[in-house]
Structures are given as C-alpha cells and as structure tokens.
Amino acid sequence: MQLSETPRTRLTRLSERGRAELADLYAVLDAGLVGHLGVVRYGAPLVLPMGYGRRGDTLYLHGSSGAGWARTLDGAEVCFTVTHVDGVVYARSVFDHSLNYRSAVVLGTAHRVTDPDRQNEALAAVTEQLSPGSWSYARLPTRRELAATSVFALELTEASVKIRTGPPHDEPADVTTGGRWAGVVGVRTVFDEAEPAPDLEAGLTVPAHVSERRPA
Amino acid sequence: MQLSETPRTRLTRLSERGRAELADLYAVLDAGLVGHLGVVRYGAPLVLPMGYGRRGDTLYLHGSSGAGWARTLDGAEVCFTVTHVDGVVYARSVFDHSLNYRSAVVLGTAHRVTDPDRQNEALAAVTEQLSPGSWSYARLPTRRELAATSVFALELTEASVKIRTGPPHDEPADVTTGGRWAGVVGVRTVFDEAEPAPDLEAGLTVPAHVSERRPA
Numbered sequence: 001m002q003l004s005e006t007p008r009t010r011l012t013r014l015s016e017r018g019r020a021e022l023a024d025l026y027a028v029l030d031a032g033l034v035g036h037l038g039v040v041r042y043g044a045p046l047v048l049p050m051g052y053g054r055r056g057d058t059l060y061l062h063g064s065s066g067a068g069w070a071r072t073l074d075g076a077e078v079c080f081t082v083t084h085v086d087g088v089v090y091a092r093s094v095f096d097h098s099l100n101y102r103s104a105v106v107l108g109t110a111h112r113v114t115d116p117d118r119q120n121e122a123l124a125a126v127t128e129q130l131s132p133g134s135w136s137y138a139r140l141p142t143r144r145e146l147a148a149t150s151v152f153a154l155e156l157t158e159a160s161v162k163i164r165t166g167p168p169h170d171e172p173a174d175v176t177t178g179g180r181w182a183g184v185v186g187v188r189t190v191f192d193e194a195e196p197a198p199d200l201e202a203g204l205t206v207p208a209h210v211s212e213r214r215p216a
Numbered sequence: 217m218q219l220s221e222t223p224r225t226r227l228t229r230l231s232e233r234g235r236a237e238l239a240d241l242y243a244v245l246d247a248g249l250v251g252h253l254g255v256v257r258y259g260a261p262l263v264l265p266m267g268y269g270r271r272g273d274t275l276y277l278h279g280s281s282g283a284g285w286a287r288t289l290d291g292a293e294v295c296f297t298v299t300h301v302d303g304v305v306y307a308r309s310v311f312d313h314s315l316n317y318r319s320a321v322v323l324g325t326a327h328r329v330t331d332p333d334r335q336n337e338a339l340a341a342v343t344e345q346l347s348p349g350s351w352s353y354a355r356l357p358t359r360r361e362l363a364a365t366s367v368f369a370l371e372l373t374e375a376s377v378k379i380r381t382g383p384p385h386d387e388p389a390d391v392t393t394g395g396r397w398a399g400v401v402g403v404r405t406v407f408d409e410a411e412p413a414p415d416l417e418a419g420l421t422v423p424a425h426v427s428e429r430r431p432a
Contacts, residue, residue: 033301033304033315033403034299034301034315034317036252036254036263036297036299037263038252038254038261038262038263038295039261040256040259040260040261043256043293044256044293044294044295044323045254045255045256045261045262045263045293045294045295046254046261046295046321046323047252047253047254047261047263047295047296047297047321048297048321049297049299049317049319051315077259077260077261078261079254079260079261079262079263080263081252081263081264081265083250083252083265085249085250085405087408088249088346088347088407088429090347090350090354090410090426091354092354092355093354093355093356093357093361094339094343094350094351094354094355094356094357095355095357095358095361095365097343097346097347097350097354099249099250099267099346101250101265103265105262105263105264107260107262123310127310127313130304130313130315131304131306131313134306134310134313135310137396137397138306138307138308138309138310138313138396139308139309139310139311139390139393139396140309140310141309141310141311142311145309145311149311167411167413167414167415168413170413170415174355175415177355178417178420179420180353180354180355180420181353181412181416181420181421181422181423181426182412182413182415182416183410183411183412183413183416183422183426184410184411184413185407185408185409185410185411185426185429186407186408186409186411187249187405187406187407187408188405188406188408189301189403189404189405189406190403190404190405190406191304191401191402191403192303192401192402192403192404193401193402194306194399194400194401195383195399195400195401195402196397196398196399197383197384197386197398197399197400198383199383199386199391199398200397200398200399201394204394204395204396204397205397206397206399207397210306210397210399210401213304213401
C-alpha cells in the first residue's frame with residue numbers, strides 16, 4: 001500500500017524527461033484543488049494544505065502576508081505535493097492491498113513574486129484552479145487586498161510523478177488458492193449542486209461557470 | 217483561500233485541549249484514505265502521500281523496508297497532515313473565495329515498531345483505514361511479508377485541527393453592491409461499484425465489506 005517511495009535522488013530534472021511525463025505532471029497538478037506544501041520550520045518538517053495554480057512551468061502559491069509560513073517562504077526550499085486517490089485496490093492478501101492514485105511531488109525554492117503584473121497572473125492562476133470562471137466574474141482584488149496577500153512562485157524544474165492504475169497484483173499462489181474476492185473500488189470526487197449564500201439577493205441565478213462545473 | 221496558517225508555535229499539546237478538539241482530530245484522521253508525510257531529507261522538505269491508521273492516540277505508518285524515506289524515518293521528526301476538501305466557496309470578490317475543508321496536522325517523532333504484536337496491530341490499523349473489513353477477510357501477512365514491511369508509530373501529542381464550514385464571508389460593501397452570485401459548491405468523495413479483478417474465479421460475489429462501503 002506504499003503510495004510513494006520517492007527519495008530525492010530518484011526525482012528527475014524535468015529537462016531530462018520526455019514530453020509524456022511533463023504532460024502527466026501538468027495533468028496531475030491541473031486536476032487538483034489542494035496541494036500540500038512542505039517547509040522546514042524550527043528544524044522540523046511542516047506540511048500545510050493550500051490552494052495553488054499553474055501557468056506554464058511555474059507553480060503559484062499565495063497566503064495571507066501575516067501567516068507564519070508565508071513570512072519565511074521567500075528563498076526557502078520547499079516541497080509541494082498534489083495527490084488524487086482514484087481507487088481502493090482489494091487484493092486476496094492484505095500485503096497486496098493498494099491504492100490507485102496519481103501524485104506529483106515538486107521540489108525547489110520558493111520565491112516571492114513582487115512584480116504587480118506577475119502577482120496578478122499568479123492570483124488569476126490560483127483563483128482559476130479553485131474556481132474556474134471566477135477571475136472574470138467576481139470582483140477583482142483591491143490594492144489593499146493585494147497588499148495583504150503574499151504570492152510565491154515555484155519553478156517546475158524538479159519533480160516526480162507517480163501513477164498507479166488497474167487491478168490488484170496478487171501472488172500467483174493466492175490466485176490459485178482462490179476463495180477470496182479481489183478487485184477495485186473506484187474513488188471519485190464529485191461536486192454537489194450549488195448552494196446560494198444566505199445573504200444573496202433574490203433573482204440572481206447560479207452562473208454557468210458554477211452550475212456547470214465538473215471535476216477536472 | 218488560505219487553507220492553513222498554522223505555525224508550530226500555534227500548535228497545541230493535546231493534553232491542553234478539550235475533549236471536543238480531540239474528537240475533531242480523531243474524526244479528521246479516521247475519515248481519510250491518504251495523508252501527507254513530511255520529512256527533512258538532505259536538508260530539504262519532502263512530502264509523500266501514504267496510507268495510515270490510528271489506534272487510540274497513536275498514528276501508524278508503514279512502508280517497504282527498502283524505501284528511502286522508511287530507511288531514515290526511525291527517530292526522525294515528521295509532520296503528518298490529513299486534509300478533506302468539503303466545498304468550494306464562491307464569494308462576490310476573488311479575495312474572499314475560499315475552501316470548506318477539514319485538516320489535521322500532527323507533529324512528532326516517528327519511531328520504528330519492532331514488537332511483533334504491535335506490528336500486527338499497526339498493520340491491522342493501516343489496512344482497516346484503507347479497506348475496512350479486509351483484515352479479517354484477506355490473507356494475513358506471512359513472516360516474509362512482515363520482514364519486507366517497516367512499521368512506524370507517531371504519537372498524537374502535538375496536533376492542530378482546522379475546519380472551515382459554511383457560506384462565503386464577503387465584505388459588506390460587496391453584498392450591498394450585489395449583482396454577483398455567491399455560495400458554496402459541496403465537494404464529496406464517492407466510491408464506485410466494485411470492479412472484480414480480471415483473474416477472479418467465477419462465482420465469487422463481492423463481499424459485503426466491499427459492496428456496502430461508504431465514505432467515512
């Protein structure tokens with residue numbers, strides 16, 4: 001059931017990888033709502049869930065300027081991991097139970113984005129990842145809101161993608177012995193019907209970018 | 217949209233917390249299929265997705281004995297984070313967009329479990345978290361399989377739980393201005409119908425612990 005056994009030594013520079021693997025990396029990142037940011041604080045690892053966005057080979061993060069992790073992120077080595085669970089793999093043996101999943105592990109140094117145009121691009125990327133269509137529909141950030149937000153870039157130069165699909169791989173002896181069911185139960189993320197805010201004015205219908213949203 | 221802003225200084229010793237918060241921690245952990253383990257390797261953070269299990273105030277992890285992270289985990293400071301995404305919060309403003317979520321961040325030192333009885337308990341916990349019912353249904357590990365598996369314990373003594381629920385919190389001016397829809401689109405994990413392994417013998421029906429599985 002080990003999901004990932006990727007030591008840093010086995011991670012690969014993207015420039016050395018084929019187009020297919022880069023496409024896999026983009027696909028895993030683009031399908032996520034939340035990733036997990038790893039930083040070292042007080043000498044120990046800290047893993048925090050957060051939204052993100054991608055533009056080309058740059059991953060963008062943002063946070064409240066007052067947040068502890070955001071205050072020390074500029075120039076810090078980080079790891080950003082996105083995982084999708086696709087299925088529970090029931091094997092004949094406990095040992096061969098597993099998960100179908102897709103995961104991307106990105107390593108690098110986070111850099112604060114200070115250029116206003118690039119901040120804007122980054123926030124658009126993060127917003128569109130969370131809620132496609134919102135950047136052109138909702139009210140855009142004010143100068144005060146921008147000042148309260150720290151934006152960081154992480155270049156996608158060192159990353160690892162792991163994907164498991166398909167049925168269980170049981171020991172031949174367990175298959176021969178028989179008598180125990182084996183297979184896969186798919187796991188999916190679904191979106192429910194939109195629930196209007198209690199203070200929403202009457203007569204406003206759910207916009208298409210919300211009502212027609214489907215999992216990536 | 218910041219999911220978590222929990223610096224170590226704001227994490228709390230569990231002994232100082234109320235019963236309700238401990239119940240929240242258990243609930244968040246018990247509902248997950250995958251958590252994200254943070255370790256420091258070569259001086260940099262590394263975040264890996266993996267299954268886990270809980271028994272009382274102990275979190276159990278396991279991995280292939282040959283895995284890089286498993287070889288250096290005994291005695292290492294770690295962070296283990298479990299996150300559930302419950303909804304996308306569409307606000308009138310981009311700035312107030314958010315996620316409804318539940319997350320638990322556990323900090324501590326991982327210790328290798330060497331006592332066979334406790335290894336057994338740990339593997340049962342991990343298996344039952346992934347696939348409830350499998351420990352009593354599937355073939356149990358052989359001595360050889362146990363030797364190939366490293367088991368680790370992380371005590372739940374220092375942890376943080378964050379939960380966001382409910383509608384968007386827009387600026388009063390944005391509510392007054394009106395004209396933009398706001399609300400929540402719930403996000404849920406669902407299990408699909410069980411798909412038998414291609415090499416499953418005829419006549420074996422899906423056992424109840426698989427067919428009746430529902431999200432935690």
